[in-house]
Amino acid sequence: MQEKNIFKVNGYIGVVLAIILAAVAAFCFREFYFSESIVMLVLTIVFALIFLVVASGFSVIQPNQAKVFTLFGNYLGVIKQEGFWLTIPLTNRNKVSLRVINFNSDKLKVNDLEGNPIEIAAVVVYKVINSAKAVFDVEDYHEFVHTQSETGLRHIASQYPYDNFNNDYEISLRQHSDEVGDELTRDLQRRLSVAGVEIIEARIMHLAYSSEIASSMLQRQQAKAVLAARKVIVDGAVSMVKSAIDQLSSEGVVDLDEEKKAQMVNNLMVALVSEKGNQPIVNTGTIY
Numbered sequence: 001m002q003e004k005n006i007f008k009v010n011g012y013i014g015v016v017l018a019i020i021l022a023a024v025a026a027f028c029f030r031e032f033y034f035s036e037s038i039v040m041l042v043l044t045i046v047f048a049l050i051f052l053v054v055a056s057g058f059s060v061i062q063p064n065q066a067k068v069f070t071l072f073g074n075y076l077g078v079i080k081q082e083g084f085w086l087t088i089p090l091t092n093r094n095k096v097s098l099r100v101i102n103f104n105s106d107k108l109k110v111n112d113l114e115g116n117p118i119e120i121a122a123v124v125v126y127k128v129i130n131s132a133k134a135v136f137d138v139e140d141y142h143e144f145v146h147t148q149s150e151t152g153l154r155h156i157a158s159q160y161p162y163d164n165f166n167n168d169y170e171i172s173l174r175q176h177s178d179e180v181g182d183e184l185t186r187d188l189q190r191r192l193s194v195a196g197v198e199i200i201e202a203r204i205m206h207l208a209y210s211s212e213i214a215s216s217m218l219q220r221q222q223a224k225a226v227l228a229a230r231k232v233i234v235d236g237a238v239s240m241v242k243s244a245i246d247q248l249s250s251e252g253v254v255d256l257d258e259e260k261k262a263q264m265v266n267n268l269m270v271a272l273v274s275e276k277g278n279q280p281i282v283n284t285g286t287i288y
Contacts, residue, residue, distance in 0.1 A: 001132040006069050006077025006087055011058055014086030021051040057089035066131040068094040078131050096131040100200065103146065107206055110154050112173065113161045117210035120157050120173070122184065123203055124149045130196025141195045148191045149202070156184045162209065177204055 025047035032040035059079065061067060066080040069091040079085060080098070102125040112118050126145060128134045134141040157173065160180060164172040171179050181203040189199045 001075065001130075001136045003080075003130055003132045004077045006079060008079055008085040008087040011060075011084030011086050014054065014058060017086075018051055018054050021047055021054060025051055053089045054086070055089075057086050057091075059085050059087055059093065061085065064098045066096045066098055066128075068096060068131050068135045070094075075132070075136065080131070094135045096128055096134050098128055098131070100125060100127045102126075103149075104205060105146070105150055105153060108150060108154060108157070109210055110157045112157060113159060116162055118157065118162050118173075119206065119208045119210055120153060120204060121206035122149070122153050123201075123205045124188065125200040125202070126192070126197050127200065128196055129198045133194065133196030138195045141197065144195050145192060145197060149188055152184060152187045152191055152202075156180060156187060159183075162207070173204065173207055180204060 025044055028040050028044040028047060031037065032044055059067060061079050061082050061084075063082045065082070066078055068078050069076045069087065071088060071091045076088060076091060079087065102123060105122050105124065107119050107121045109117060109119055124145070128141065138144040160171055160173050160176075162172065163174045164170050173180055181201070184202040184204075185199050188202055192199060
């Protein structure tokens with residue numbers, strides 16, 4: 001279904017026409033009342049019926065609202081321009097809001113790319129851009145948007161891991177929310193175009209591991225953080241030990257053989273890397 005404009009005229013012109021018809025009907029009835037002429041009675045009924053038919057053609061369109069008109073099952077067209085209008089009478093009218101709508105999906109329990117159960121929810125912002133499709137191509141476009149949004153969210157969540165533990169450029173749900181949101185927006189647009197809906201934005205608003213594995217994943221994240229911190233400490237300690245040995249050698253402070261260097265490296269690494277405070281042992285030399 002495609003939108004098309006229905007015939008319409010300014011509603012105030014229709015009001016003038018309705019007043020004229022009502023006046024003519026009243027005049028004919030007055031003549032019938034005094035003359036009891038059958039012709040006047042017929043004219044009264046005819047003009048009264050025409051007045052009622054014309055009156056049924058009035059329609060008020062609010063800002064950011066559309067009305068879809070059908071006549072005896074036939075699609076006639078749409079009015080999207082706000083105002084007071086007179087259009088084809090005896091029509092059925094379906095109101096469609098063109099305002100921006102947003103909703104928060106329910107928290108869904110799905111499996112990510114690695115099979116981990118997670119909880120995820122999203123906020124979806126959309127609006128109707130084709131009122132004919134919204135009315136005729138789906139049963140209830142509000143319900144259709146909600147259902148398809150949850151389906152799309154499940155699909156996207158299963159395409160990516162919750163987190164990227166390898167520190168590479170693989171997209172993850174937690175670390176790349178913008179990229180995942182853009183992909184979710186494109187996926188929902190493909191699904192909802194049949195309903196005449198435009199997806200303005202879709203973003204993840206809730207993301208967490210499911211309760212049964214949350215504690216295990218927390219330990220994994222803590223272990224990863226500890227390993228990363230220890231790596232920084234070890235790298236710094238190696239750099240400091242190398243600098244100390246090079247400086248001692250270049251300034252001729254002490255002449256170290258390979259065995260003494262290894263012992264010194266061992267002592268410095270233990271002192272620098274150890275988490276506990278160290279008690280130095282002062283070597284004052286040997287008797288012999």
